[in-house]
Amino acid sequence: MKKLSGSLRGYLILLLLVVVSWLFFKVITPHNFGSPENMVKYFEAGLIAATGAVGFYFVMVMGMFDFSIGANIMLSAIIGCVFASRFGLGYFGLVFGCVLSGLCVGLINGIFYIKLRIPSMIVTTGLALIYEALANFIGGAVAQTLPSDLRGFGQMPGDIILAFVAFALAYIILNYTKIGTYTYAIGSNEFVAKNMGINVNKYKVLAFVISGGFLGLMSILTISYGSSMVAVTGMQSMSRNFVPTMGCFFGLAFKKYGMPIQAIVIGEFVINIIFFGFIALGAPTAIQEVITGLALLIIITLTSKPVKGEIVK
Amino acid sequence: MLTGIYSIESGKFILDGKEVHPRNQVEANNEGISIIVQELGTLSGLTVAENIFLGHEDRFVKFGIKDTRAMNKLATELLEKYGFDHIKASDMIDHYNFEDRKLVEIVKATYFDPKIVVVDETTTALSQEGREELYKHMNRIREEGNSVIFISHDLPEVLDKSDTITVLRDGIYIDTVKSADVNEDDLKKLMVGREVVGNYYREDYGEKVSDEVVLSVRNVTVPGQIHDVNFDLHKGEILGFGGLSESGMHEVGKAVFGASYDREGSVTLSDGTQINSIPTAIKHSMAYTSKDRDNESVVMNQSIGDNICLPSLDDLANKVHLLNGKKLKSFAQEYAHEMSVKMVNTDQFVSELSGGNKQKVVLARWIGKDSDILVLDSPTRGIDIGVKQDIYQLMDQMRKNGKSIIMISEELMELMHMCDRIIIMKDGAVNGELMRDPEMTENSLISMMV
Numbered sequence: 001m002k003k004l005s006g007s008l009r010g011y012l013i014l015l016l017l018v019v020v021s022w023l024f025f026k027v028i029t030p031h032n033f034g035s036p037e038n039m040v041k042y043f044e045a046g047l048i049a050a051t052g053a054v055g056f057y058f059v060m061v062m063g064m065f066d067f068s069i070g071a072n073i074m075l076s077a078i079i080g081c082v083f084a085s086r087f088g089l090g091y092f093g094l095v096f097g098c099v100l101s102g103l104c105v106g107l108i109n110g111i112f113y114i115k116l117r118i119p120s121m122i123v124t125t126g127l128a129l130i131y132e133a134l135a136n137f138i139g140g141a142v143a144q145t146l147p148s149d150l151r152g153f154g155q156m157p158g159d160i161i162l163a164f165v166a167f168a169l170a171y172i173i174l175n176y177t178k179i180g181t182y183t184y185a186i187g188s189n190e191f192v193a194k195n196m197g198i199n200v201n202k203y204k205v206l207a208f209v210i211s212g213g214f215l216g217l218m219s220i221l222t223i224s225y226g227s228s229m230v231a232v233t234g235m236q237s238m239s240r241n242f243v244p245t246m247g248c249f250f251g252l253a254f255k256k257y258g259m260p261i262q263a264i265v266i267g268e269f270v271i272n273i274i275f276f277g278f279i280a281l282g283a284p285t286a287i288q289e290v291i292t293g294l295a296l297l298i299i300i301t302l303t304s305k306p307v308k309g310e311i312v313k
Numbered sequence: 314m315l316t317g318i319y320s321i322e323s324g325k326f327i328l329d330g331k332e333v334h335p336r337n338q339v340e341a342n343n344e345g346i347s348i349i350v351q352e353l354g355t356l357s358g359l360t361v362a363e364n365i366f367l368g369h370e371d372r373f374v375k376f377g378i379k380d381t382r383a384m385n386k387l388a389t390e391l392l393e394k395y396g397f398d399h400i401k402a403s404d405m406i407d408h409y410n411f412e413d414r415k416l417v418e419i420v421k422a423t424y425f426d427p428k429i430v431v432v433d434e435t436t437t438a439l440s441q442e443g444r445e446e447l448y449k450h451m452n453r454i455r456e457e458g459n460s461v462i463f464i465s466h467d468l469p470e471v472l473d474k475s476d477t478i479t480v481l482r483d484g485i486y487i488d489t490v491k492s493a494d495v496n497e498d499d500l501k502k503l504m505v506g507r508e509v510v511g512n513y514y515r516e517d518y519g520e521k522v523s524d525e526v527v528l529s530v531r532n533v534t535v536p537g538q539i540h541d542v543n544f545d546l547h548k549g550e551i552l553g554f555g556g557l558s559e560s561g562m563h564e565v566g567k568a569v570f571g572a573s574y575d576r577e578g579s580v581t582l583s584d585g586t587q588i589n590s591i592p593t594a595i596k597h598s599m600a601y602t603s604k605d606r607d608n609e610s611v612v613m614n615q616s617i618g619d620n621i622c623l624p625s626l627d628d629l630a631n632k633v634h635l636l637n638g639k640k641l642k643s644f645a646q647e648y649a650h651e652m653s654v655k656m657v658n659t660d661q662f663v664s665e666l667s668g669g670n671k672q673k674v675v676l677a678r679w680i681g682k683d684s685d686i687l688v689l690d691s692p693t694r695g696i697d698i699g700v701k702q703d704i705y706q707l708m709d710q711m712r713k714n715g716k717s718i719i720m721i722s723e724e725l726m727e728l729m730h731m732c733d734r735i736i737i738m739k740d741g742a743v744n745g746e747l748m749r750d751p752e753m754t755e756n757s758l759i760s761m762m763v
Contacts, residue, residue, distance in 0.1 A: 061358075176378045178370045184358035185367060192356055195318050196368040197339025255358070258405075 010257030014266040017299060021270050025277030033280035034273075042276050044156065046268035047163035048221040053247035053264045054170035055214020058179075058207040060248050061187040061255070064120040066208070068109060069215060070240030071131035076101035076219035077229040078135050081144040094150055098223075099216040105131060106212020110205030128237065135231035145228040154224030166217050171261045173210065183207060218244070246271055249300045271296065315462075316341040316348040316431060328428065339368035345428035347421075349435045349447075355406050355414045355421075362388035362402040365421045391424050395450070412443045412558060419450055430454055431462045434695050436470060440558035440723065441759065448474060466697055467724070468497045480504055505699040513702050514730030515709040518751050522733050523548040526583060527717050528686055530569060533578035538564040539741045542578070546686065546717050551708060553732030554721040556762050561741035563604055566690040566721050570594050570601040582686075595624055600679035602672070604691040604721070610675045611663045618645035618659035621678045628682075648677040653703065669700030676707065687711070690721040705731060725755045737761040 026034040052069065059066050076098045083089050083097030105127075113123045152158040174180035182203045185193040194200050223229050250267025251260035274295055278288040314321050317335035326333045328344060335341035338348065348354075355364045362385045366373070373384045388402035397416050406414060415435065422430055432451065436444045451461045451474065465471050471478055472492050480487040480503040487503050501513075528546040533539065539561040546552050554562040567573045569580050571590045580588040588594045594601070603609035611620055622629060622641050629644060630636050645659040652673040656666065663674055672692065679687060689708075693701045708718055708731060722728050728735050737745045737758060745761040747753060 172378070176381065178374060178379060181359060181363050181367070181370060181379070185356045185363075188356040188358045192354065193367075195316075195338045197337040198368065256407075 006257045007259045010254050010259045010263065014254070014263060014270075017270050018266065018273065021273045021277070021295075025273070025280060029277075029280045033277055038276070039273075042272040043269050044159055045225075045276075046265070046270075046272040047159060048218060048225060049243040049247055049271070050265045050268040051163050051166045051221055052215040052218030053244040053251065053268060054167055054261050055211040055217075056244055056248050057170070057211075057251045057260060057264060058174075058183050059120075059211045060252060061183050061260075062204060062207050063187055063190075064113070064204065064207070066109060066124045066211060067121055067238065067241065068105065068124040068128035068131055069244055070237035071128040071135070072102055072105040072212060072215045073219045073222055073240050074229060074231060074237045075105065075131045075135040075138075076216045077223040078139040078144045078231055080216075080220060081146050081223055081229060082138060084150050085145075085147050091150060091152070094146070094153075094220060094224075098219045099213055102212040102214070102216020102219060103209055104212070106209040106215070107205065109212065110208030113208065114201045114205055125235075128235065129233075132231065132233045132235070132237050136233055139229070139231040141231070143228040143230045144223075146223050148227075151224045151227060153220050154227070159221055159225070162217065162221060166214060167261055167265060170214065174261065179203065179206060179210070215244075243268070243271060246296050246300075249296075253300055270299070315429070316346055318348070337368075342369070342425065342427065346431070347423065347425075347427040347429075348431040348433060349415070349418050349422045350433050354418045357405075357407050359406055360385075360402065361392075361400055361404055361406050361409070361417055364406050364417055365391065365402075365424070367421075388420075391420050395420050410559060412440060415439060415443060416446060419447060423450060423454060426457065427454075427459065429460050429462060431464065433464045434466070436465060436467065441762070442557065444470075466695060466701070468500050468698065469726070471500070472497065482506055501698050504697060505702075512706070512709075514705055514727070515712075518749060520733075522550045528569070528583070529579075529581045531579045531581070533565075533568050533576060533580065535564050535568055535573045535576050538573070539568065539738075542568070542743055544736060544743070546719060547733075548717055549712050549715050550734065551712050551718045551720055551732045553728040553735040554719065554738060555723070555725065555728050555735055555758055556738035556744075558723060560738040560762070562721050562738040563690055564741075565738065566601060566603075566688045566719065569719065570599060570688050572601065595682070598683070598685040599688070600624075600682065600684035600686070601688040602675045602679070602690060602692060604694060606668065606671055606675065606694070611671050613664040614662060616660050617649055617654065617656055617663055617666070617674055618642055620663050620674050621645040621648050621659070621681055624678060625682050644681060648681040649674070651680065652677040652707075667696075668694075669696035672696055672704070673700065676704070680707075684716070686717050686719075688719045688721070691723065692720065693722070693724065693727060701727075725758050728758070729753050729755070 022034050022039070052073065056066060056069060079101040080094045080098030083093030084091070087093055089096070109120075109124055109127060112127060113120050116123060153162050174183070182193065182198050185196065185198060186200055186203055190200055247264045247268040251264040254260055254263030257263070271292075274292055275288070278292065283291070315326055315335075317337040317340055320336070321334065328346070333341075333344045333346070335344055335346065341347065356367065359367065362381075365388050366384055370379060370384070373380045385402040392398065392400050392402060395416075397413075397420065400409065400413055400417060406417065409417070430451075432447065435447060439447065451463065454461055463471065463475055472495070475492045477489055478492050478495070478500065479489040480500065482504060490499070490503075525548040526545045527548050530542060530544050530546075533542040542565055544552070554565055556562045564573060568576050569588070571580070571588045571594045576589075582588065582597055586593070586597050588597065588599065607613060612623070618641060622645055625644065626636065629640055642659060649656065649659055654666070654673045654677065655670050663671055666674065676692075692708075693704055696704075705727070708720070712718060720728065720732060733749045735747045735758065736743055737747070739762060747757065
């Protein structure tokens with residue numbers, strides 16, 4: 001009963017966020033924002049980042065971070081595109097290339113983090129530069145374009161099916177496998193978890209691998225939706241970190257209601273409502289980014305509500 | 314080491330003729346050994362059932378998928394069998410308080426009928442009710458032919474609950490005795506290494522406490538914790554607070570020191586200063602030591618010197634607010650030595666010290682600050698008898714020097730023997746007050762507590 005009322009409350013808060021953010025822009029710009037068709041479009045756009053965010057959640061719950069998300073998405077999308085078109089492997093190549101690349105990046109992140117014994121933020125920042133260089137080497141400085149007959153995951157129902165398969169998978173891993181239990185155990189108290197016989201390093205690497213795999217799936221949706229990907233360098237890929245990371249913050253904020261995966265999905269929807277709302281307003285990009293950032297920080301602050309006196313790091 | 318929390322550098326453990334060398338608690342469990350630890354041994358973010366079976370999930374996993382329903386069902390059966398029906402297996406452990414989480418630990422440590430259960434200083438963190446529950450299960454384990462290694466600094470408890478007692482001092486084996494053959498004084502002698510001469514507690518009775526009020530607490534309420542607490546603290550008085558663990562007495566200490574959130578009512582010093590925040594309290598010569606020593610009193614990964622100097626940095630800085638390393642070191646050394654902290658030097662990290670020496674560092678900090686009002690929450694919790702005696706004597710000396718002390722404790726004996734007055738808390742409110750009296754008994758306190 002307690003759990004039901006908890007998750008019910010979580011859903012109500014999220015629903016309120018959706019309604020408030022929709023209403024805000026609908027009132028200001030009633031004609032070119034927020035129609036039912038548009039809302040479906042925003043939801044579809046939100047699914048892309050949510051697919052990566054549900055994997056990244058495993059890393060964040062354990063108290064680690066990954067600055068190579070954007071580089072991973074970019075590299076995986078380029079590799080998937082190369083497999084699909086240059087090697088002529090079609091959809092199989094796209095899915096296989098993207099997921100394999102994502103998993104490998106996750107594995108490398110995890111192994112470097114464990115072996116170097118330095119903070120995950122630093123490790124993944126350094127590795128992001130390498131992934132960017134690798135993507136640039138594979139794709140050259142030109143855009144890698146996915147053939148139009150291979151863009152089924154960029155539209156309905158392909159994107160919805162792939163995204164919901166990913167969400168279901170994340171939900172099962174989190175709630176119905178040892179990995180989920182150990183993820184929370186390590187995030188709660190690593191020392192105690194170790195004493196319980198949990199191979200902490202193994203599960204940390206696994207968290208990065210899971211995250212990488214889901215980011216690989218996100219890269220399928222990204223390149224299918226956008227049709228092409230250009231390899232950038234000089235840490236420019238980090239701009240892709242923001243949206244999945246914010247979705248993850250929704251997951252962490254709503255963990256207490258027992259519904260982190262659902263919160264990530266709906267949270268990304270809210271982020272996209274705000275994002276498209278600003279586009280409808282015709283606000284300059286810089287203003288859009290400032291207000292979006294502030295709005296999201298306010299939302300997370302209001303929904304997290306840490307206990308008074310609780311130390312937040 | 315027996316349960317794999319720390320590794321063995323030399324020597325071995327033999328159980329039923331076979332060497333056991335667990336690397337973690339799960340391996341220890343598989344060898345038939347389990348432990349209930351002093352502090353919290355359950356993990357937030359997991360359910361009660363997940364905590365009970367943490368490390369043993371494989372029995373519920375089929376084709377990689379965890380059968381949560383079966384896990385919850387078995388956990389529920391175990392909780393019912395133990396009489397802990399109010400704890401629900403599927404609830405997040407975070408929903409339960411410290412005591413209930415300890416009960417979950419009892420189930421976790423004993424449900425698989427281990428041959429040896431280590432109970433490590435667990436009782437100091439429990440109320441009387443929780444202790445009784447633990448004793449019940451210790452007896453059950455013994456009656457079933459298994460063994461309990463009961464680690465405690467509480468001598469009456471050790472004598473009452475043990476068959477044989479092994480005494481260690483400074484990490485060295487001293488002796489093993491039959492509990493029927495020894496009394497508290499014999500144990501103290503073994504523990505300290507000498508006859509415990511002089512007073513253990515303060516010995517005076519009938520001494521009049523000054524009428525001068527140094528601190529007035531009026532209508533103090535902390536929502537959900539304490540309600541309408543009123544009292545005065547006098548100069549040179551040791552005022553005790555007793556009660557069950559969740560009675561609100563620990564919150565009183567925080568509220569008085571300005572460390573409670575949403576506090577209502579007033580805490581006023583004799584000069585009219587209102588204490589509403591920690592900086593104000595410290596500035597006006599108040600000190601506080603928390604029950605949760607490791608998390609709230611000492612900065613674990615800092616040196617002894619840093620810990621002692623921390624609240625006195627303003628006093629130690631020069632006119633342009635720069636600190637002199639030599640001055641800090643000499644200050645730290647002076648008070649560390651005054652408190653006889655067992656250490657290599659003041660650069661040693663606090664995390665390397667025993668519980669008793671950590672507490673000495675905390676007290677050295679406030680003595681260095683020359684605080685006039687000390688709020689000591691569970692000052693002797695989990696520390697050995699020698700250090701306890703030192704702390705009692707220090708408190709007595711401070712009292713004689715005109716310092717005022719609020720002593721919050723779950724140990725009735727120290728309240729009875731150290732305090733001029735004892736306020737008993739129940740359900741967040743004051744439930745009675747007792748004056749210092751040689752005829753006072755534990756029962757007179759317990760009757761007000763429960």
